[in-house]
Amino acid sequence: MARIVMKFGGTSVANLDRIRAVAAIVRREVDAGHSVAVVVSAMAGETNRLIELCEEAGPPAPALDARYVEHDAVVSTGEQVTSGLLALVLQNLGYRARSWQGWQIPLKTSSAHGRARISEIEDTMLGDAIDQGEVAVVSGFQGISPQGRIATLGRGGSDTSAVALAAAVKADRCDIYTDVDGVYTTDPRITKQARRIDRISYEEMLEMASVGAKVLQTRSVELAMAYKVPLRVLSSFDPPDAPGSGTLICDEEDIVEQNIVTAVTPDLNEATVTVHAIPDEPGRAAAIFTSLADAGVNIDMIVQSASREPGFANLSFTTKEADLDRAVEVLNGVKSEVGFNALQSDRNVAKISVIGVGMKSHAGVAATMFQTLANKGINIQNISTSEIKISVLIDSDAAEYAVRALHEAYGLDKAK
């Protein structure tokens, strides 16, 4: 008998039919004799509806320092409804079940409303309940602040709730049910050769999340890695009597047959900014990046090169497309302070990353990447690397072509 935490996202609980399908998956684990806690998101669309109501109400007057406090009281009701309904459906099937709100567990958080961090989960009551055969249906995405108020964890927080709960109750496994049946070697919309990965390490999954693969929230993977919670991604749309095995995200050492490269991940939401002719003096780059950080603009892939004019340098960086306008605005504001000559921006770029823990011990991965792209006539604008990832920036028109070529070059299209 194992303790299992299961998590179902908004599309998996979008209506009563879907909730009944979820109940069928849950009862399979209960019937197998496991102690089960289920973390649920709001029904698809509900969170947006509730956020819109809050926006219609308008923000608190700035002097009150109350931003997102009441927002959280309103928005958290989405998960509360789902948890009650799933508990009801399970009870209707004759299973003992109850809903747990964040404050009932209690799942304690910081007081940073709208983006609170989990500080502590008391596992006693809930752990005892599930070991006595009662299914715990937990409202995801929320907890209780030190002030006794409902605090939400921010978008995607239900994944984090599930992993934190799994760590707290020392669950044998945390199963994240979603609308895809696992993590793929690349985006299946780009190539039919994409294959589901059976096992992937936490580190690789983190790199994939950081470059835009949207299967799991980065924070939930970090938490799973820190507490060594085996995490499984699988589909809630598989028939309950023929479940898929999904993708297991686990410790590197639990993966027997390690690939050199595990995935090729494209990110099309990138943009570049080039700052021309910055005086080549200490402090100029710092002024640029401090002003961008103050404005909340995340930047990536920084390259500095000598300008044609002696004594001046050019600086390029990438940012998310959504942040580009703000980045340009911020830089124009510090133009005289920094003393640069001109700005140039480009939305027509894509970042292609190859990811694999095997890179640590195998040479030639980067060479294969550059050679493959060169053979296809694709120009590399920018390169960045981590211990287990190589990213290149290329023209976005070439992105799909590049992904297919790299997927083949690293042998990812071959069934194992």
Next chain:
Amino acid sequence: MARIVMKFGGTSVANLDRIRAVAAIVRREVDAGHSVAVVVSAMAGETNRLIELCEEAGPPAPALDARYVEHDAVVSTGEQVTSGLLALVLQNLGYRARSWQGWQIPLKTSSAHGRARISEIEDTMLGDAIDQGEVAVVSGFQGISPQGRIATLGRGGSDTSAVALAAAVKADRCDIYTDVDGVYTTDPRITKQARRIDRISYEEMLEMASVGAKVLQTRSVELAMAYKVPLRVLSSFDPPDAPGSGTLICDEEDIVEQNIVTAVTPDLNEATVTVHAIPDEPGRAAAIFTSLADAGVNIDMIVQSASREPGFANLSFTTKEADLDRAVEVLNGVKSEVGFNALQSDRNVAKISVIGVGMKSHAGVAATMFQTLANKGINIQNISTSEIKISVLIDSDAAEYAVRALHEAYGLDKAK
């Protein structure tokens, strides 16, 4: 500076525009220097939407003994959303405000989910908060059970929440804002002569509620009477700068100029059942009424008369139209046990009541009623009385005619 509890029902908070109108009423009291707690219902339609979701989920398996537990977790979110939104709107206007859920106050209830009774309200935290100038926006209709679960008080429970809270914080007044501007001498849809009553005693208001006047929940009036909370009914649709004074429901001794009759109240949702030829022996009537009570059928206005056959009696009673089919079914089930001959039922009846504390000290009120109806040729089928109420059962086609005649006969149409 007074402590004031205000309560707004579902139509008063139906959308953000209405919630802003409510905020304008609330700020008027805050600007006057009062300590204010506001109890809110769910936005109109929300409670029904949530109940439908629960019904779609289906009831818990009977063996689980979990009826309405999860229902309450789901349905209570309606009020939670409104309290958060009203707090947000007040904060947007620059006022300090916060939402309070039942479990945060805490407002403690019994564990009878779906129809819980309030057992205790701790006033310390909330009372201190409002005295420090923070508006408390309280989710009505809900509290926390001894098991730490959310429990709802049943339909109309927000009125009860407001009165109980007013008693707990020793409020100087509890203002119930609704979609009518007070309590009327009779239904204004029946006669334009109906006048708003300035002051009415708790006892009269209770009699009016018991015969179907839907302005206030019976339980909330009982609670107000028990704790001597002055209760005011007024309209949330009056412009905030020209508020009406509504109707004050208070102790009899606080009403200086007492009317003999205060109101004429029609109830068209009545039906009669006549049981013919019951053997005139002890225990036969008891068998009838016990079986009806066991089936949850409320009965009223019982009349027993001798049958034409010696040794037999006829028994008539009224019930709510909605309960009639069940009543007939129950009685047919005990026909052989009771030994009656035939059943007869009639939906085409109305109960007309005249209500007034002045009856206690003035003779002739009943005589006026019977004479007035006789003059109009209206036949009385049945009569029942309390200390401050006389009800007659008549043909429902004559109901409006009777109400207008009685309203005039007791001088209720004369402006004072």
